[in-house]
Amino acid sequence: MLLEIGVHAPRIDRAEYFIGSDPGTGKAMNIPLSSPAETVNVNFELTTGTLSTGFHNLYVRARYENGLWGLSERRLFYLAPSPVDLGDIDAEQQSF
Numbered sequence: 358m359l360l361e362i363g364v365h366a367p368r369i370d371r372a373e374y375f376i377g378s379d380p381g382t383g384k385a386m387n388i389p390l391s392s393p394a395e396t397v398n399v400n401f402e403l404t405t406g407t408l409s410t411g412f413h414n415l416y417v418r419a420r421y422e423n424g425l426w427g428l429s430e431r432r433l434f435y436l437a438p439s440p441v442d443l444g445d446i447d448a449e450q451q452s453f
Contacts, residue, residue: 367421368393374401374417376408382418382426393422410438 370393373385388401413436416429
């Protein structure tokens with residue numbers, strides 16, 4: 358009797374992120390992947406235009422080629438206020 362045992366890890370074919378509330382699996386912001394792979398390393402930009410200054414939760418999840426989604430992974434981040442443009446400052450000596 359010949360028995361062959363092997364483990365084939367499913368490849369990741371899609372990834373997405375959301376901040377705060379979960380819009381539903383497959384409905385979050387897409388993270389572009391170059392091609393399906395067993396492991397992926399990606400850099401992506403967050404859309405933060407509507408977020409207030411302060412702490413927020415970022416969630417990332419991936420889908421496998423078999424259509425199953427993995428669990429969401431959470432990371433806490435702080436969104437700092439935008440720097441204020443003071444323009445050109447003309448400093449004059451003031452007497453107090």
